Amino acid sequence: MPGTTRITVTLPTEQAEAVDRQIRNALLGQDLDRYEKEHGAFTEAEMAAAEAELRRGP
Numbered sequence: 001m002p003g004t005t006r007i008t009v010t011l012p013t014e015q016a017e018a019v020d021r022q023i024r025n026a027l028l029g030q031d032l033d034r035y036e037k038e039h040g041a042f043t044e045a046e047m048a049a050a051e052a053e054l055r056r057g058p
């Protein structure tokens with residue numbers, strides 16, 4: 001990995017939470033893409049189960 005630089009940014013809470021969600025969603029998408037490349041596409045049943053779980057919430 002090339003060198004890194006740490007930066008600190010102060011944001012209003014709502015904006016910081018939105019950025020956090022955006023980053024987490026992007027990383028999740030990358031993980032799901034990697035999983036599908038290794039194991040094949042998700043089935044309709046798997047997708048339906050995931051959608052139901054998301055609708056149910058925490």
